[in-house]
Amino acid sequence: MLKKLLASVGIGKATVDTLLLTDELIAGQTFDIEVIIKGGDVSQHLNGIELAIMAQAKAESEVGDEEVTYNKNVVLQHWLQELNVEVQPQETITRHFSLDLHSEVPASSFHGQQIAKVWLQTGLDIKNGIDGSDNDPLTIHPSPTQLAVLEVIEQSGYSLFKIDLEVGGVRGENFSSHLPCYQEYEFKQQSRSLFGAKEIEVTFVDNGHETGVLIEIDRLFLGDGYRSISIPNHCSSIEQVRPYIEKIL
Template sequence: MFKKLLASIGIGSAKVDTLLHTEHLYPGQEFSGEILVIGGDVAQEISGLDLALMTKVKVEGENGDHFTNHMLQNWHISDKFTIAPKEQRRIPFKATLHPETPLTQLDTRVNQSQVWLATGLNIDMAIDASDKDPLYIYPNEVATAFMQAMNNAGYQLFKADVEKGYLNTREFRSASGCYQELEYRPLRTSLFGVKEVELSFVPAHNVTHVLIELDRAFKGDGFRSLSINHDAASIANIAQRLQPLLS
């Protein structure tokens, strides 16, 4: 009875560990792994097993900005089962990352972008036993080419973060409830030139949409958008399409 009581408050209870085949991924990529459940000191009934794709978002408020966790998507991996004392159970899974998963692998001075998988065991009357695994998210071909074009145009990536909300244009709308902003600054400033450029990528099927926010001296902010198809010719033409917007 004493062991059952301790397990009910999270002491000596079941534990979970997510083992991914790779943590290095691209937005929209399929990934796989297995969840290892290790029984505690007594048999326990697990109400369910869930996996969530998480990121940290900036929320603007009256008292200033603050960061909070945001769930991009989740998967129900397993229904109710009982785990015996010290039993080890491996549950394989496959899933696909949300196409709007923020990028984490960026060459920038300030990178506030984080992405991780959270695994939870729903143990009745227990503290949530959870496991958090960081993911390393790389830009797709369009984003890589776009960022290279910004570098070639004389801009440097200064900061990256993820903000709560949606992007809405006449051409596209984001769907994840958050969006990433990549803040670029020119290496050389001019009195009437561009002071800052913020890029947001919204990948979709066979196309990546890009929202571009331009902050010009004495003119304020202006918005432009481009949609780049995922083919070699369109990717090769990114610099040519971007240059007039920066002039």
């Protein structure tokens, strides 16, 4: 009885560990995982496994007369895998799953550097108990189309100086985002540059077939302006995407 009571408040309960079978990802890709459940000190009924793609994004809130920026954990995707099994003390249950990463999930790695916190969170839905949980960081790279766009801008005389993940959504001509956050690549003008802009901010919205590119341009004396275009995802080289970017800049 004491063990059951302790398990109900999280002591001696079943635990979960998730193994990523695909080390590096691109948004829109299918990846495989192995979920290992280890029974605790008493038998417990498992209703199911909850899986979620999470990200940490910047959010803003007004406190009095001031605007405060803080980090917020947001859910990008969510799955519930039904189990409805009884896990016995110290028993090990293993399940394999294939998950489809949303095409708009932000990149977490750029040229070997971490640029955002994105992870897979695994939880156990335990009857009359506190969920066990496990967090696994995800390494997600920009798509070839996105990399080509960023390279075109750099070759045009701009240097990438900041990458942000922000709460909210974006909209361009013929496309709009669907996740609760968006990623922004910010470039600054070098001594010699094309397009006559002081700063350029780039956001991508990939629908799986084409990539929407939203660009905010800060031109000296003219202020900010927005341009957008959609690029087919089969355009993955600098030569292929350059005409699209030059068309709007």
